[in-house]
Amino acid sequence: MNARLPATDAQTPRDEAVVRKEAVAWYARLCSGTITDAERAAWRQWQAAHPDHRRAWQRIESMRAALLQVPTNIAAPALRMTEQARSRRQALRGVALLASAGTLGYVAWRGAGEQGFARPLLADYRTGIGQQREVVLADGSLLVLDTATAVDVRFTGTERVVRLWAGAVLIETAHQRQPQQPADPRPFIVQTAQGSVTALGTRFTVRQYDDPLHDQFGGYTEVAVLEHAVAICAGAVAGAGAAATGAGVSDPAAGDPAAGDPSIGVPAPSGPAAGNPAATNAVHQPVLLRAGQQVRFTRSRVETPQVAPDNAGQWRSGHLLVNDQSLAEVLAELSRYRHGSLGCDPGVAGLRISGVFPLTDTDRALALLTRTFPLRQRSLTRYWVTLGPR
Amino acid sequence: MSPITLHDDSAATLYSDHHGWLHGWLCRKMGNAGDAADLAHDTFVRVLTRSSTAQAPALRAPRAYLGTIARGLMADFFRRKDVERAYLDALAALPDVHQPSPETRAIMLEALVAIDTMLDGLKPQVRQAFLLSQLDGLTYEQIAVELGVTRRTVGNHMCKAIEHCYLLAP
Numbered sequence: 199m200n201a202r203l204p205a206t207d208a209q210t211p212r213d214e215a216v217v218r219k220e221a222v223a224w225y226a227r228l229c230s231g232t233i234t235d236a237e238r239a240a241w242r243q244w245q246a247a248h249p250d251h252r253r254a255w256q257r258i259e260s261m262r263a264a265l266l267q268v269p270t271n272i273a274a275p276a277l278r279m280t281e282q283a284r285s286r287r288q289a290l291r292g293v294a295l296l297a298s299a300g301t302l303g304y305v306a307w308r309g310a311g312e313q314g315f316a317r318p319l320l321a322d323y324r325t326g327i328g329q330q331r332e333v334v335l336a337d338g339s340l341l342v343l344d345t346a347t348a349v350d351v352r353f354t355g356t357e358r359v360v361r362l363w364a365g366a367v368l369i370e371t372a373h374q375r376q377p378q379q380p381a382d383p384r385p386f387i388v389q390t391a392q393g394s395v396t397a398l399g400t401r402f403t404v405r406q407y408d409d410p411l412h413d414q415f416g417g418y419t420e421v422a423v424l425e426h427a428v429a430i431c432a433g434a435v436a437g438a439g440a441a442a443t444g445a446g447v448s449d450p451a452a453g454d455p456a457a458g459d460p461s462i463g464v465p466a467p468s469g470p471a472a473g474n475p476a477a478t479n480a481v482h483q484p485v486l487l488r489a490g491q492q493v494r495f496t497r498s499r500v501e502t503p504q505v506a507p508d509n510a511g512q513w514r515s516g517h518l519l520v521n522d523q524s525l526a527e528v529l530a531e532l533s534r535y536r537h538g539s540l541g542c543d544p545g546v547a548g549l550r551i552s553g554v555f556p557l558t559d560t561d562r563a564l565a566l567l568t569r570t571f572p573l574r575q576r577s578l579t580r581y582w583v584t585l586g587p588r
Numbered sequence: 589m590s591p592i593t594l595h596d597d598s599a600a601t602l603y604s605d606h607h608g609w610l611h612g613w614l615c616r617k618m619g620n621a622g623d624a625a626d627l628a629h630d631t632f633v634r635v636l637t638r639s640s641t642a643q644a645p646a647l648r649a650p651r652a653y654l655g656t657i658a659r660g661l662m663a664d665f666f667r668r669k670d671v672e673r674a675y676l677d678a679l680a681a682l683p684d685v686h687q688p689s690p691e692t693r694a695i696m697l698e699a700l701v702a703i704d705t706m707l708d709g710l711k712p713q714v715r716q717a718f719l720l721s722q723l724d725g726l727t728y729e730q731i732a733v734e735l736g737v738t739r740r741t742v743g744n745h746m747c748k749a750i751e752h753c754y755l756l757a758p
Contacts, residue, residue, distance in 0.1 A: 222754060226746045231727025261750070261757035264706060265722055267699035272678045274723040279674030280667075280704055281715060327725060346725070537724065541681055581724075 212250045220244065221254035231326075269408070275539070321348035321363055328535045328560065330516065335360075337382050338372035344405075344513050345535045345557070358386045362419075366405035368514050371397045374425065390419040392497045393432040396484075400426035403511045407494075422492040422510035429484040432495045518555045518563070525549040525585070528567075536560040538581025546573060546587050602650055603632060610654050617662060627665060631658045667708075671700050706756045710749055717742050718749035 224241050227233055245251050265273070325331050325343045333341045336353055343349065347365025352358075360367065371386050372379065386397040388404045395404055401424040408417040421430060485500045487493055492506035509519035520528055526547040533540035535557045549571060555563035564583065568575050572588045610631060614624035634657050645653045675697055679687065688696065707715055713735060720726045720734060728746070732739040 218751065218754060222747055222751045225750050226743060229721050229728075229746065230743070231729065257754050257757055258750075261706075261753045262722075264699075264753075264757055265703060268696050268703065270723045270725075271682070272675065272696065273700065273703065274719060275678040275681070276671065276674040276700055277704060277707070277719055277723070278716075279677060280670040281712065283670040283674065326727075537726065537730075539681065 208248055212248060214250075217248075217250050217254045218257075221251070221258055224255075225258045271539070321361075322350045324348045325365065327537050328558070330514070330558075335372075337384075337386075338376060338379070339386065340368075340370040340375060342368040342514050344368070353384075355384075357384050358382070359389055360387070361389045362404055362406050364406055364408070366403060366513070368401070368403045368511050369397060370401045371399060373399045374401050391417060392419045392495055393430065395419075395421050396429045396431070398427045398429060400424075400428055400489075401511075402428050418494045418496045420492065420494045421487060422506040423487050423489050424506075424511050425489050427486055427488045429486055430493065430495055430500055431484045432500050433497045513557060516556065516558045518557050520551050520553050520555065522550050522552050525551050525567075525571075525573075528555070529585070532557070532560050532563055538583065540564075540583050542573075542585040543587065546585060549573075598647060602635070602647075606650055606654055607632065609651065610658060613655065614658060614662070618665075623665070627658060627661050630661055634661070667704060668701055671704050672697055675700055706753050707749075710752055713737070714745045714749050717745040718753075721746060 224244060227237060228241065245255055268276075323331065323333055323341070323343060325345060325347045327346045329343075329345060331343045333343070335341055335351060335358070337358060339358070341349070341351070341360065344366040347367060348363040349365075349367060350361040350363070352361065360369070367388070369386075369388065373381050381399075388395040388397070390404065390406050395402070403422045403424070405420045406417070407420060421428060485493070485495075485503075487503055490506055491503040492510060493503040494501045508521060512519045518528070518531055524547060525542055528551045529540050529542055532555065540560075551567070551571065553566065553570060555566055557563070564575055564585070567573055567585065568588075573585045574588045575583060575585055577583045607628060611624055611628045614627050615621050618624050618627070631654055635654065675693075679693075707718070710718065717731050717735060720731045721728070726734065728739050728742045731742045735742070737745075
């Protein structure tokens with residue numbers, strides 16, 4: 199497309215105001231929620247067509263980066279409240295005012311973590327809040343996206359890479375699904391901001407936690423293995439096209455072995471890294487995680503593997519399985535599937551909850567909670583729900 | 589501190605002649621002697637650390653000049669107060685396990701003030717649409733329903749807000 203432009207065109211500076219309007223229009227389009235693949239492709243071409251376009255897009259990125267410095271679950275309510283405080287003060291001063299507190303009240307939202315500014319918006323596969331989606335990849339592997347998830351899929355001649363930008367996925371590799379088929383020799387890798395997870399003939403889940411309250415690049419990845427094993431490598435370079443390097447494991451993994459116990463050069467943790475509380479593994483040293491285990495890792499370390507909870511990967515069924523968890527934990531999980539803020543009074547936060555709650559219909563889940571437990575629901579709006587004692 | 593370029597005598601005169609007046613004026617505006625004293629101090633620091641050409645008006649019409657600077661600082665002060673209060677309210681709604689460290693709080697407060705400044709000047713509904721899109725992740729359809737306007741209006745609001753921030757982004 200840009201080959202159509204004469205080479206000199208790229209040298210001639212374009213009018214700043216015009217380019218700005220174009221960049222603004224593109225970004226507005228990308229945010230609409232209805233952008234098509236063709237439009238996304240056209241946007242990429244626009245960006246590639248002229249250096250001024252790329253410069254303009256840089257400014258869009260800085261704007262977005264500025265907005266995302268603060269986790270959205272804090273920024274959204276805080277910025278709305280400042281607006282209201284300002285309106286009130288102006289009203290007091292007798293300044294004519296249109297604001298009218300708005301139809302909305304405070305809307306808060308958990309940080310779905312779009313730290314990489316527009317990346318998740320442009321990802322190959324996305325789900326919105328409360329949605330789930332199944333995708334069969336070119337090699338026959340199954341990719342299930344949980345709520346508010348964004349992934350890119352990059353298959354090359356030497357590897358199969360799924361880049362998880364936000365949210366959670368469940369993977370069933372082709373070999374796991376069709377063991378009679380010849381194994382794909384290319385390693386299957388899930389790449390997150392914190393490192394890479396290489397599948398070893400397996401079914402597993404990977405979830406990206408942004409935890410942005412700590413620092414801008416904080417956050418961790420949590421992996422649970424449902425069958426067979428995976429190799430985890432913390433600190434592996436993240437980024438589009440940054441060919442995920444499973445360091446030492448990419449080789450042995452080639453072969454996608456059916457057996458969940460590949461004899462690879464991985465220092466297999468003897469038991470859950472028994473008796474070594476500081477099971478800090480050096481960057482790039484792969485850690486093997488087996489079926490029934492779960493682990494968190496940051497860029498610099500892989501924590502000690504734990505026994506995976508009963509409900510690992512359960513979200514795929516569209517239900518949240520709760521066994522003796524606190525109300526605060528349950529609400530934190532439900533709120534991932536719901537627009538707006540969902541919270542509870544401190545007095546009931548510790549209430550122990552058990553049950554099965556639909557993730558696809560969080561209104562019903564809340565109704566179940568208030569029916570089964572001594573709780574009462576208070577809603578300012580659909581987007582601001584608090585549970586208190588009955 | 590940057591060099592004080594105003595001639596020492598005139599600096600002293602400016603201060604002794606007008607500090608009392610400025611403090612009183614700020615007290616009336618802000619209703620708080622402590623905050624007023626801080627802002628009066630900041631105002632003088634602002635004036636005295638400017639280049640000598642920029643200081644010329646301070647000598648011609650000192651009270652008008654001091655008043656202008658103080659008014660700007662007062663607006664910043666109230667913005668910061670609003671953002672801080674809103675930030676603390678938002679934090680209070682979080683479960684204890686998510687409470688950030690004092691250091692993180694300070695960084696976030698700065699970042700929020702910067703965002704709030706960037707959004708300054710947007711009409712309330714434009715601002716609302718922008719926040720719903722960028723922070724809450726709503727689609728334009730959903731925003732249209734929420735605000736009771738057409739999808740087209742949401743699109744226009746978004747373009748307005750994005751361009752505004754484009755120009756003001758750091």
